[in-house]
Amino acid sequence: MRAPMEIxxxxxxxxxxxxxxxxxxxxQNESVIVPVETKARLVSRLAAAGLTTIETTSFVHPKWVPQLADAEELLERMERVPGVRYPVLVPNERGLDRALERGVTEIAIFGSATETFARRNLNRGLDASIEMFAPVVARATAAGMRVRAYLSMCFGDPWEGPVPVEQVVRTGRRLLDLGCAELSLGDTIGVGTPGHVTALIGAFAAAGTGPGRLAVHFHDTYGQALANTLAALRAGVTVVDASAGGIGGCPYARSATGNLATEDLVWMLTGLGVRTGVDLESLVATSAWLAGELGRPSPSRVVQAMSSEQEPDHAPA
Incomplete structure:
Protein backbone atom coordinates (compact mmCIF):
# COMPACT_ATOMS: atom_id res chain seq x y z
CA MET A 1 0.00 0.00 0.00
CA ARG A 2 1.17 3.50 -0.82
CA ALA A 3 -1.32 5.25 1.46
CA PRO A 4 -3.63 4.27 4.33
CA MET A 5 -7.39 4.10 4.09
CA GLU A 6 -8.84 7.37 5.40
CA ILE A 7 -11.30 6.96 8.24
CA GLN A 28 23.18 17.38 14.80
CA ASN A 29 24.02 14.02 16.36
CA GLU A 30 25.68 12.54 13.25
CA SER A 31 29.31 11.67 13.94
CA VAL A 32 30.37 12.05 10.30
CA ILE A 33 30.09 15.58 8.96
CA VAL A 34 27.41 15.81 6.29
CA PRO A 35 28.45 18.01 3.33
CA VAL A 36 26.74 21.38 3.19
CA GLU A 37 25.59 20.60 -0.36
CA THR A 38 23.67 17.60 0.98
CA LYS A 39 22.09 19.68 3.72
CA ALA A 40 20.99 22.34 1.23
CA ARG A 41 19.50 19.70 -1.03
CA LEU A 42 17.69 18.13 1.93
CA VAL A 43 16.06 21.44 2.82
CA SER A 44 14.98 21.96 -0.79
CA ARG A 45 13.54 18.46 -1.08
CA LEU A 46 11.61 18.82 2.18
CA ALA A 47 10.05 22.06 0.94
CA ALA A 48 9.20 20.41 -2.38
CA ALA A 49 7.44 17.63 -0.45
CA GLY A 50 5.10 20.21 1.05
CA LEU A 51 6.62 20.92 4.46
CA THR A 52 6.10 24.57 5.30
CA THR A 53 8.23 24.91 8.46
CA ILE A 54 11.78 23.57 8.22
CA GLU A 55 14.25 24.22 11.03
CA THR A 56 17.46 24.42 9.07
CA THR A 57 20.41 24.77 11.44
CA SER A 58 21.72 26.25 14.69
CA PHE A 59 24.10 29.08 15.50
CA VAL A 60 25.66 27.10 18.33
CA HIS A 61 29.45 27.27 18.77
CA PRO A 62 31.13 24.69 16.45
CA LYS A 63 33.03 23.32 19.45
CA TRP A 64 29.79 21.96 20.92
CA VAL A 65 28.05 20.78 17.74
CA PRO A 66 30.63 20.41 14.92
CA GLN A 67 27.96 19.12 12.53
CA LEU A 68 26.38 22.59 12.39
CA ALA A 69 29.58 24.60 11.95
CA ASP A 70 28.49 25.38 8.38
CA ALA A 71 25.36 27.30 9.43
CA GLU A 72 26.21 30.51 7.57
CA GLU A 73 27.24 28.67 4.42
CA LEU A 74 24.07 26.59 4.46
CA LEU A 75 21.89 29.69 4.71
CA GLU A 76 23.73 31.19 1.74
CA ARG A 77 23.28 28.07 -0.40
CA MET A 78 19.66 27.32 0.45
CA GLU A 79 16.87 27.95 -2.00
CA ARG A 80 13.98 29.63 -0.25
CA VAL A 81 10.44 28.83 -1.29
CA PRO A 82 7.78 31.52 -0.78
CA GLY A 83 5.45 30.58 2.05
CA VAL A 84 7.96 28.27 3.73
CA ARG A 85 9.39 29.23 7.12
CA TYR A 86 13.08 28.50 7.83
CA PRO A 87 13.72 28.99 11.56
CA VAL A 88 17.14 28.47 13.15
CA LEU A 89 18.10 27.63 16.72
CA VAL A 90 20.10 30.22 18.67
CA PRO A 91 21.64 29.47 22.08
CA ASN A 92 22.48 33.00 23.23
CA GLU A 93 22.94 36.62 22.15
CA ARG A 94 25.98 35.79 20.03
CA GLY A 95 23.89 33.26 18.16
CA LEU A 96 21.21 35.91 17.69
CA ASP A 97 23.80 38.33 16.30
CA ARG A 98 24.77 35.75 13.69
CA ALA A 99 21.11 35.13 12.83
CA LEU A 100 20.46 38.86 12.40
CA GLU A 101 23.52 39.23 10.20
CA ARG A 102 22.16 36.50 7.90
CA GLY A 103 18.66 37.94 7.64
CA VAL A 104 16.94 35.15 9.58
CA THR A 105 13.32 35.98 10.36
CA GLU A 106 12.47 33.24 12.85
CA ILE A 107 14.47 31.69 15.69
CA ALA A 108 14.10 29.13 18.46
CA ILE A 109 15.67 28.98 21.91
CA PHE A 110 16.28 25.75 23.82
CA GLY A 111 15.42 25.64 27.53
CA SER A 112 15.17 22.89 30.11
CA ALA A 113 12.49 21.86 32.57
CA THR A 114 15.13 20.48 34.96
CA GLU A 115 18.10 21.96 36.76
CA THR A 116 20.51 19.13 35.93
CA PHE A 117 19.92 19.16 32.18
CA ALA A 118 20.10 22.96 32.12
CA ARG A 119 23.58 22.75 33.63
CA ARG A 120 24.70 19.96 31.31
CA ASN A 121 23.26 21.48 28.14
CA LEU A 122 23.61 25.22 28.83
CA ASN A 123 26.39 25.28 31.44
CA ARG A 124 24.18 27.22 33.84
CA GLY A 125 21.23 26.61 36.14
CA LEU A 126 17.59 26.87 35.20
CA ASP A 127 17.08 30.41 36.52
CA ALA A 128 20.32 31.63 34.96
CA SER A 129 19.38 30.11 31.61
CA ILE A 130 16.09 31.99 31.53
CA GLU A 131 17.96 35.17 32.40
CA MET A 132 20.26 34.45 29.44
CA PHE A 133 17.30 34.01 27.12
CA ALA A 134 15.52 37.22 28.18
CA PRO A 135 17.62 39.66 26.10
CA VAL A 136 17.67 37.21 23.19
CA VAL A 137 13.89 37.12 23.01
CA ALA A 138 13.55 40.86 23.62
CA ARG A 139 15.99 41.80 20.87
CA ALA A 140 14.60 39.25 18.44
CA THR A 141 10.98 40.34 18.86
CA ALA A 142 12.02 43.98 18.60
CA ALA A 143 13.63 43.09 15.26
CA GLY A 144 10.36 41.53 14.08
CA MET A 145 11.42 37.92 14.52
CA ARG A 146 9.10 35.17 15.61
CA VAL A 147 10.55 33.29 18.58
CA ARG A 148 9.78 29.73 19.57
CA ALA A 149 10.91 28.12 22.83
CA TYR A 150 11.80 24.48 23.20
CA LEU A 151 11.42 23.01 26.66
CA SER A 152 13.33 19.76 27.06
CA MET A 153 12.93 16.99 29.67
CA CYS A 154 9.21 17.65 30.10
CA PHE A 155 8.35 14.02 30.84
CA GLY A 156 11.45 12.60 32.45
CA ASP A 157 15.12 13.33 33.02
CA PRO A 158 17.90 10.67 33.00
CA TRP A 159 19.51 12.25 36.06
CA GLU A 160 16.51 13.52 38.03
CA GLY A 161 13.92 10.91 37.05
CA PRO A 162 10.21 11.81 36.69
CA VAL A 163 9.64 15.56 36.28
CA PRO A 164 6.64 17.00 38.18
CA VAL A 165 3.96 18.38 35.89
CA GLU A 166 3.74 21.62 37.87
CA GLN A 167 7.49 22.17 37.43
CA VAL A 168 7.17 21.86 33.65
CA VAL A 169 4.22 24.26 33.56
CA ARG A 170 5.98 26.79 35.76
CA THR A 171 9.15 26.79 33.65
CA GLY A 172 7.30 26.75 30.34
CA ARG A 173 5.20 29.75 31.28
CA ARG A 174 8.34 31.65 32.25
CA LEU A 175 9.66 31.13 28.73
CA LEU A 176 6.37 32.20 27.16
CA ASP A 177 6.29 35.27 29.40
CA LEU A 178 9.59 36.38 27.87
CA GLY A 179 7.68 36.95 24.63
CA CYS A 180 7.94 33.59 22.86
CA ALA A 181 5.09 32.88 20.46
CA GLU A 182 5.14 29.12 20.91
CA LEU A 183 6.37 26.52 23.39
CA SER A 184 7.40 23.08 22.19
CA LEU A 185 7.10 20.44 24.92
CA GLY A 186 9.92 17.94 24.51
CA ASP A 187 9.98 14.31 25.60
CA THR A 188 13.75 14.26 25.21
CA ILE A 189 14.30 10.68 26.34
CA GLY A 190 10.99 9.31 25.09
CA VAL A 191 9.50 8.14 28.39
CA GLY A 192 6.11 9.88 28.16
CA THR A 193 2.80 8.09 27.78
CA PRO A 194 -0.57 9.34 26.48
CA GLY A 195 -2.08 9.93 29.91
CA HIS A 196 0.95 11.95 30.94
CA VAL A 197 0.66 14.04 27.75
CA THR A 198 -3.02 14.74 28.39
CA ALA A 199 -2.33 15.71 31.99
CA LEU A 200 0.49 18.08 31.07
CA ILE A 201 -1.47 19.90 28.37
CA GLY A 202 -4.44 20.11 30.71
CA ALA A 203 -2.23 21.59 33.44
CA PHE A 204 -1.01 24.26 31.04
CA ALA A 205 -4.62 25.09 30.15
CA ALA A 206 -5.55 25.34 33.83
CA ALA A 207 -2.66 27.77 34.31
CA GLY A 208 -3.89 29.97 31.45
CA THR A 209 -1.87 28.64 28.50
CA GLY A 210 -4.10 26.94 25.95
CA PRO A 211 -3.02 24.35 23.36
CA GLY A 212 -2.89 27.03 20.67
CA ARG A 213 0.46 28.18 22.06
CA LEU A 214 1.86 24.68 22.49
CA ALA A 215 3.64 22.23 20.21
CA VAL A 216 4.88 18.72 20.99
CA HIS A 217 8.24 17.10 20.33
CA PHE A 218 8.34 13.35 20.96
CA HIS A 219 11.16 10.84 20.79
CA ASP A 220 10.35 7.20 20.13
CA THR A 221 12.67 5.53 22.65
CA TYR A 222 9.88 3.37 24.09
CA GLY A 223 7.68 3.32 20.99
CA GLN A 224 5.22 5.89 22.35
CA ALA A 225 5.72 8.82 19.97
CA LEU A 226 2.67 8.30 17.75
CA ALA A 227 0.39 7.43 20.67
CA ASN A 228 1.58 10.52 22.52
CA THR A 229 1.03 12.65 19.43
CA LEU A 230 -2.54 11.43 19.09
CA ALA A 231 -3.18 12.28 22.75
CA ALA A 232 -1.80 15.78 22.17
CA LEU A 233 -4.03 16.30 19.13
CA ARG A 234 -7.09 15.22 21.09
CA ALA A 235 -6.10 17.80 23.72
CA GLY A 236 -6.13 20.54 21.08
CA VAL A 237 -2.49 20.81 19.97
CA THR A 238 -2.07 21.40 16.22
CA VAL A 239 1.72 21.77 15.84
CA VAL A 240 3.86 18.61 15.92
CA ASP A 241 7.64 18.41 15.62
CA ALA A 242 9.02 15.57 13.53
CA SER A 243 12.21 14.59 11.73
CA ALA A 244 12.38 13.24 8.19
CA GLY A 245 13.33 9.58 8.32
CA GLY A 246 13.20 9.56 12.12
CA ILE A 247 16.83 10.63 12.46
CA GLY A 248 18.17 12.52 15.45
CA GLY A 249 18.55 12.43 19.18
CA CYS A 250 20.16 14.67 21.76
CA PRO A 251 23.96 14.98 22.09
CA TYR A 252 23.64 15.79 25.81
CA ALA A 253 21.31 12.92 26.78
CA ARG A 254 22.66 9.52 25.74
CA SER A 255 19.37 7.78 26.43
CA ALA A 256 17.60 9.93 23.83
CA THR A 257 16.99 8.04 20.59
CA GLY A 258 15.46 9.20 17.35
CA ASN A 259 12.74 11.74 16.84
CA LEU A 260 9.25 10.90 15.67
CA ALA A 261 9.61 10.16 11.95
CA THR A 262 7.79 12.68 9.76
CA GLU A 263 6.65 9.89 7.42
CA ASP A 264 5.16 7.84 10.25
CA LEU A 265 3.32 10.94 11.45
CA VAL A 266 1.99 11.76 7.97
CA TRP A 267 0.79 8.17 7.48
CA MET A 268 -1.17 8.27 10.74
CA LEU A 269 -2.65 11.70 10.10
CA THR A 270 -3.62 10.79 6.54
CA GLY A 271 -5.47 7.73 7.82
CA LEU A 272 -7.29 9.93 10.33
CA GLY A 273 -8.32 12.43 7.64
CA VAL A 274 -6.15 15.20 9.12
CA ARG A 275 -4.57 17.42 6.46
CA THR A 276 -0.85 18.23 6.49
CA GLY A 277 -0.15 19.41 2.94
CA VAL A 278 2.71 16.90 2.71
CA ASP A 279 3.20 14.57 -0.25
CA LEU A 280 4.08 11.26 1.40
CA GLU A 281 5.63 9.65 -1.69
CA SER A 282 7.96 12.61 -2.19
CA LEU A 283 8.89 12.68 1.49
CA VAL A 284 9.65 8.95 1.57
CA ALA A 285 11.86 9.33 -1.50
CA THR A 286 13.71 12.16 0.24
CA SER A 287 14.33 10.15 3.39
CA ALA A 288 15.40 7.10 1.40
CA TRP A 289 17.88 9.32 -0.42
CA LEU A 290 19.10 10.78 2.88
CA ALA A 291 19.56 7.29 4.32
CA GLY A 292 21.81 6.53 1.39
CA GLU A 293 23.80 9.68 2.03
CA LEU A 294 24.20 8.72 5.70
CA GLY A 295 25.08 5.13 4.82
CA ARG A 296 22.44 3.35 6.87
CA PRO A 297 18.75 2.40 6.69
CA SER A 298 16.13 4.92 7.73
CA PRO A 299 14.64 4.30 11.20
CA SER A 300 11.19 5.27 9.88
CA ARG A 301 8.84 2.31 9.61
CA VAL A 302 6.95 3.96 6.76
CA VAL A 303 10.14 4.67 4.81
CA GLN A 304 11.22 1.06 5.29
CA ALA A 305 7.85 -0.32 4.21
CA MET A 306 7.30 1.92 1.20
CA SER A 307 10.90 1.62 0.01
CA SER A 308 10.74 -2.16 0.03
CA GLU A 309 7.40 -2.46 -1.77
CA GLN A 310 7.51 -3.90 -5.26
CA GLU A 311 4.79 -4.37 -7.78
CA PRO A 312 3.76 -8.08 -7.86
CA ASP A 313 4.57 -9.98 -11.04
CA HIS A 314 1.07 -11.44 -11.07
CA ALA A 315 -2.14 -11.36 -9.12
CA PRO A 316 -2.14 -13.44 -5.93
CA ALA A 317 -3.66 -16.87 -6.25
Whole structure:
Protein backbone atom coordinates (compact mmCIF):
# COMPACT_ATOMS: atom_id res chain seq x y z
CA MET A 1 0.00 0.00 0.00
CA ARG A 2 1.17 3.50 -0.82
CA ALA A 3 -1.32 5.25 1.46
CA PRO A 4 -3.63 4.27 4.33
CA MET A 5 -7.39 4.10 4.09
CA GLU A 6 -8.84 7.37 5.40
CA ILE A 7 -11.30 6.96 8.24
CA UNK A 8 -11.69 10.29 10.09
CA UNK A 9 -11.96 10.25 13.85
CA UNK A 10 -13.87 12.68 16.04
CA UNK A 11 -12.12 15.13 18.33
CA UNK A 12 -9.15 15.83 16.07
CA UNK A 13 -8.10 19.05 14.30
CA UNK A 14 -8.83 19.38 10.58
CA UNK A 15 -5.22 20.30 9.88
CA UNK A 16 -1.86 19.85 11.62
CA UNK A 17 1.29 21.88 11.03
CA UNK A 18 4.41 19.73 10.96
CA UNK A 19 7.47 21.51 12.33
CA UNK A 20 10.24 19.67 10.49
CA UNK A 21 13.45 19.44 12.53
CA UNK A 22 15.45 16.98 10.44
CA UNK A 23 18.10 19.34 9.04
CA UNK A 24 18.93 20.66 12.53
CA UNK A 25 17.86 18.24 15.28
CA UNK A 26 18.04 15.24 12.99
CA UNK A 27 21.56 15.80 11.73
CA GLN A 28 23.18 17.38 14.80
CA ASN A 29 24.02 14.02 16.36
CA GLU A 30 25.68 12.54 13.25
CA SER A 31 29.31 11.67 13.94
CA VAL A 32 30.37 12.05 10.30
CA ILE A 33 30.09 15.58 8.96
CA VAL A 34 27.41 15.81 6.29
CA PRO A 35 28.45 18.01 3.33
CA VAL A 36 26.74 21.38 3.19
CA GLU A 37 25.59 20.60 -0.36
CA THR A 38 23.67 17.60 0.98
CA LYS A 39 22.09 19.68 3.72
CA ALA A 40 20.99 22.34 1.23
CA ARG A 41 19.50 19.70 -1.03
CA LEU A 42 17.69 18.13 1.93
CA VAL A 43 16.06 21.44 2.82
CA SER A 44 14.98 21.96 -0.79
CA ARG A 45 13.54 18.46 -1.08
CA LEU A 46 11.61 18.82 2.18
CA ALA A 47 10.05 22.06 0.94
CA ALA A 48 9.20 20.41 -2.38
CA ALA A 49 7.44 17.63 -0.45
CA GLY A 50 5.10 20.21 1.05
CA LEU A 51 6.62 20.92 4.46
CA THR A 52 6.10 24.57 5.30
CA THR A 53 8.23 24.91 8.46
CA ILE A 54 11.78 23.57 8.22
CA GLU A 55 14.25 24.22 11.03
CA THR A 56 17.46 24.42 9.07
CA THR A 57 20.41 24.77 11.44
CA SER A 58 21.72 26.25 14.69
CA PHE A 59 24.10 29.08 15.50
CA VAL A 60 25.66 27.10 18.33
CA HIS A 61 29.45 27.27 18.77
CA PRO A 62 31.13 24.69 16.45
CA LYS A 63 33.03 23.32 19.45
CA TRP A 64 29.79 21.96 20.92
CA VAL A 65 28.05 20.78 17.74
CA PRO A 66 30.63 20.41 14.92
CA GLN A 67 27.96 19.12 12.53
CA LEU A 68 26.38 22.59 12.39
CA ALA A 69 29.58 24.60 11.95
CA ASP A 70 28.49 25.38 8.38
CA ALA A 71 25.36 27.30 9.43
CA GLU A 72 26.21 30.51 7.57
CA GLU A 73 27.24 28.67 4.42
CA LEU A 74 24.07 26.59 4.46
CA LEU A 75 21.89 29.69 4.71
CA GLU A 76 23.73 31.19 1.74
CA ARG A 77 23.28 28.07 -0.40
CA MET A 78 19.66 27.32 0.45
CA GLU A 79 16.87 27.95 -2.00
CA ARG A 80 13.98 29.63 -0.25
CA VAL A 81 10.44 28.83 -1.29
CA PRO A 82 7.78 31.52 -0.78
CA GLY A 83 5.45 30.58 2.05
CA VAL A 84 7.96 28.27 3.73
CA ARG A 85 9.39 29.23 7.12
CA TYR A 86 13.08 28.50 7.83
CA PRO A 87 13.72 28.99 11.56
CA VAL A 88 17.14 28.47 13.15
CA LEU A 89 18.10 27.63 16.72
CA VAL A 90 20.10 30.22 18.67
CA PRO A 91 21.64 29.47 22.08
CA ASN A 92 22.48 33.00 23.23
CA GLU A 93 22.94 36.62 22.15
CA ARG A 94 25.98 35.79 20.03
CA GLY A 95 23.89 33.26 18.16
CA LEU A 96 21.21 35.91 17.69
CA ASP A 97 23.80 38.33 16.30
CA ARG A 98 24.77 35.75 13.69
CA ALA A 99 21.11 35.13 12.83
CA LEU A 100 20.46 38.86 12.40
CA GLU A 101 23.52 39.23 10.20
CA ARG A 102 22.16 36.50 7.90
CA GLY A 103 18.66 37.94 7.64
CA VAL A 104 16.94 35.15 9.58
CA THR A 105 13.32 35.98 10.36
CA GLU A 106 12.47 33.24 12.85
CA ILE A 107 14.47 31.69 15.69
CA ALA A 108 14.10 29.13 18.46
CA ILE A 109 15.67 28.98 21.91
CA PHE A 110 16.28 25.75 23.82
CA GLY A 111 15.42 25.64 27.53
CA SER A 112 15.17 22.89 30.11
CA ALA A 113 12.49 21.86 32.57
CA THR A 114 15.13 20.48 34.96
CA GLU A 115 18.10 21.96 36.76
CA THR A 116 20.51 19.13 35.93
CA PHE A 117 19.92 19.16 32.18
CA ALA A 118 20.10 22.96 32.12
CA ARG A 119 23.58 22.75 33.63
CA ARG A 120 24.70 19.96 31.31
CA ASN A 121 23.26 21.48 28.14
CA LEU A 122 23.61 25.22 28.83
CA ASN A 123 26.39 25.28 31.44
CA ARG A 124 24.18 27.22 33.84
CA GLY A 125 21.23 26.61 36.14
CA LEU A 126 17.59 26.87 35.20
CA ASP A 127 17.08 30.41 36.52
CA ALA A 128 20.32 31.63 34.96
CA SER A 129 19.38 30.11 31.61
CA ILE A 130 16.09 31.99 31.53
CA GLU A 131 17.96 35.17 32.40
CA MET A 132 20.26 34.45 29.44
CA PHE A 133 17.30 34.01 27.12
CA ALA A 134 15.52 37.22 28.18
CA PRO A 135 17.62 39.66 26.10
CA VAL A 136 17.67 37.21 23.19
CA VAL A 137 13.89 37.12 23.01
CA ALA A 138 13.55 40.86 23.62
CA ARG A 139 15.99 41.80 20.87
CA ALA A 140 14.60 39.25 18.44
CA THR A 141 10.98 40.34 18.86
CA ALA A 142 12.02 43.98 18.60
CA ALA A 143 13.63 43.09 15.26
CA GLY A 144 10.36 41.53 14.08
CA MET A 145 11.42 37.92 14.52
CA ARG A 146 9.10 35.17 15.61
CA VAL A 147 10.55 33.29 18.58
CA ARG A 148 9.78 29.73 19.57
CA ALA A 149 10.91 28.12 22.83
CA TYR A 150 11.80 24.48 23.20
CA LEU A 151 11.42 23.01 26.66
CA SER A 152 13.33 19.76 27.06
CA MET A 153 12.93 16.99 29.67
CA CYS A 154 9.21 17.65 30.10
CA PHE A 155 8.35 14.02 30.84
CA GLY A 156 11.45 12.60 32.45
CA ASP A 157 15.12 13.33 33.02
CA PRO A 158 17.90 10.67 33.00
CA TRP A 159 19.51 12.25 36.06
CA GLU A 160 16.51 13.52 38.03
CA GLY A 161 13.92 10.91 37.05
CA PRO A 162 10.21 11.81 36.69
CA VAL A 163 9.64 15.56 36.28
CA PRO A 164 6.64 17.00 38.18
CA VAL A 165 3.96 18.38 35.89
CA GLU A 166 3.74 21.62 37.87
CA GLN A 167 7.49 22.17 37.43
CA VAL A 168 7.17 21.86 33.65
CA VAL A 169 4.22 24.26 33.56
CA ARG A 170 5.98 26.79 35.76
CA THR A 171 9.15 26.79 33.65
CA GLY A 172 7.30 26.75 30.34
CA ARG A 173 5.20 29.75 31.28
CA ARG A 174 8.34 31.65 32.25
CA LEU A 175 9.66 31.13 28.73
CA LEU A 176 6.37 32.20 27.16
CA ASP A 177 6.29 35.27 29.40
CA LEU A 178 9.59 36.38 27.87
CA GLY A 179 7.68 36.95 24.63
CA CYS A 180 7.94 33.59 22.86
CA ALA A 181 5.09 32.88 20.46
CA GLU A 182 5.14 29.12 20.91
CA LEU A 183 6.37 26.52 23.39
CA SER A 184 7.40 23.08 22.19
CA LEU A 185 7.10 20.44 24.92
CA GLY A 186 9.92 17.94 24.51
CA ASP A 187 9.98 14.31 25.60
CA THR A 188 13.75 14.26 25.21
CA ILE A 189 14.30 10.68 26.34
CA GLY A 190 10.99 9.31 25.09
CA VAL A 191 9.50 8.14 28.39
CA GLY A 192 6.11 9.88 28.16
CA THR A 193 2.80 8.09 27.78
CA PRO A 194 -0.57 9.34 26.48
CA GLY A 195 -2.08 9.93 29.91
CA HIS A 196 0.95 11.95 30.94
CA VAL A 197 0.66 14.04 27.75
CA THR A 198 -3.02 14.74 28.39
CA ALA A 199 -2.33 15.71 31.99
CA LEU A 200 0.49 18.08 31.07
CA ILE A 201 -1.47 19.90 28.37
CA GLY A 202 -4.44 20.11 30.71
CA ALA A 203 -2.23 21.59 33.44
CA PHE A 204 -1.01 24.26 31.04
CA ALA A 205 -4.62 25.09 30.15
CA ALA A 206 -5.55 25.34 33.83
CA ALA A 207 -2.66 27.77 34.31
CA GLY A 208 -3.89 29.97 31.45
CA THR A 209 -1.87 28.64 28.50
CA GLY A 210 -4.10 26.94 25.95
CA PRO A 211 -3.02 24.35 23.36
CA GLY A 212 -2.89 27.03 20.67
CA ARG A 213 0.46 28.18 22.06
CA LEU A 214 1.86 24.68 22.49
CA ALA A 215 3.64 22.23 20.21
CA VAL A 216 4.88 18.72 20.99
CA HIS A 217 8.24 17.10 20.33
CA PHE A 218 8.34 13.35 20.96
CA HIS A 219 11.16 10.84 20.79
CA ASP A 220 10.35 7.20 20.13
CA THR A 221 12.67 5.53 22.65
CA TYR A 222 9.88 3.37 24.09
CA GLY A 223 7.68 3.32 20.99
CA GLN A 224 5.22 5.89 22.35
CA ALA A 225 5.72 8.82 19.97
CA LEU A 226 2.67 8.30 17.75
CA ALA A 227 0.39 7.43 20.67
CA ASN A 228 1.58 10.52 22.52
CA THR A 229 1.03 12.65 19.43
CA LEU A 230 -2.54 11.43 19.09
CA ALA A 231 -3.18 12.28 22.75
CA ALA A 232 -1.80 15.78 22.17
CA LEU A 233 -4.03 16.30 19.13
CA ARG A 234 -7.09 15.22 21.09
CA ALA A 235 -6.10 17.80 23.72
CA GLY A 236 -6.13 20.54 21.08
CA VAL A 237 -2.49 20.81 19.97
CA THR A 238 -2.07 21.40 16.22
CA VAL A 239 1.72 21.77 15.84
CA VAL A 240 3.86 18.61 15.92
CA ASP A 241 7.64 18.41 15.62
CA ALA A 242 9.02 15.57 13.53
CA SER A 243 12.21 14.59 11.73
CA ALA A 244 12.38 13.24 8.19
CA GLY A 245 13.33 9.58 8.32
CA GLY A 246 13.20 9.56 12.12
CA ILE A 247 16.83 10.63 12.46
CA GLY A 248 18.17 12.52 15.45
CA GLY A 249 18.55 12.43 19.18
CA CYS A 250 20.16 14.67 21.76
CA PRO A 251 23.96 14.98 22.09
CA TYR A 252 23.64 15.79 25.81
CA ALA A 253 21.31 12.92 26.78
CA ARG A 254 22.66 9.52 25.74
CA SER A 255 19.37 7.78 26.43
CA ALA A 256 17.60 9.93 23.83
CA THR A 257 16.99 8.04 20.59
CA GLY A 258 15.46 9.20 17.35
CA ASN A 259 12.74 11.74 16.84
CA LEU A 260 9.25 10.90 15.67
CA ALA A 261 9.61 10.16 11.95
CA THR A 262 7.79 12.68 9.76
CA GLU A 263 6.65 9.89 7.42
CA ASP A 264 5.16 7.84 10.25
CA LEU A 265 3.32 10.94 11.45
CA VAL A 266 1.99 11.76 7.97
CA TRP A 267 0.79 8.17 7.48
CA MET A 268 -1.17 8.27 10.74
CA LEU A 269 -2.65 11.70 10.10
CA THR A 270 -3.62 10.79 6.54
CA GLY A 271 -5.47 7.73 7.82
CA LEU A 272 -7.29 9.93 10.33
CA GLY A 273 -8.32 12.43 7.64
CA VAL A 274 -6.15 15.20 9.12
CA ARG A 275 -4.57 17.42 6.46
CA THR A 276 -0.85 18.23 6.49
CA GLY A 277 -0.15 19.41 2.94
CA VAL A 278 2.71 16.90 2.71
CA ASP A 279 3.20 14.57 -0.25
CA LEU A 280 4.08 11.26 1.40
CA GLU A 281 5.63 9.65 -1.69
CA SER A 282 7.96 12.61 -2.19
CA LEU A 283 8.89 12.68 1.49
CA VAL A 284 9.65 8.95 1.57
CA ALA A 285 11.86 9.33 -1.50
CA THR A 286 13.71 12.16 0.24
CA SER A 287 14.33 10.15 3.39
CA ALA A 288 15.40 7.10 1.40
CA TRP A 289 17.88 9.32 -0.42
CA LEU A 290 19.10 10.78 2.88
CA ALA A 291 19.56 7.29 4.32
CA GLY A 292 21.81 6.53 1.39
CA GLU A 293 23.80 9.68 2.03
CA LEU A 294 24.20 8.72 5.70
CA GLY A 295 25.08 5.13 4.82
CA ARG A 296 22.44 3.35 6.87
CA PRO A 297 18.75 2.40 6.69
CA SER A 298 16.13 4.92 7.73
CA PRO A 299 14.64 4.30 11.20
CA SER A 300 11.19 5.27 9.88
CA ARG A 301 8.84 2.31 9.61
CA VAL A 302 6.95 3.96 6.76
CA VAL A 303 10.14 4.67 4.81
CA GLN A 304 11.22 1.06 5.29
CA ALA A 305 7.85 -0.32 4.21
CA MET A 306 7.30 1.92 1.20
CA SER A 307 10.90 1.62 0.01
CA SER A 308 10.74 -2.16 0.03
CA GLU A 309 7.40 -2.46 -1.77
CA GLN A 310 7.51 -3.90 -5.26
CA GLU A 311 4.79 -4.37 -7.78
CA PRO A 312 3.76 -8.08 -7.86
CA ASP A 313 4.57 -9.98 -11.04
CA HIS A 314 1.07 -11.44 -11.07
CA ALA A 315 -2.14 -11.36 -9.12
CA PRO A 316 -2.14 -13.44 -5.93
CA ALA A 317 -3.66 -16.87 -6.25
Missing amino acids: PAEGLPDRVTIYEVGPRDGL
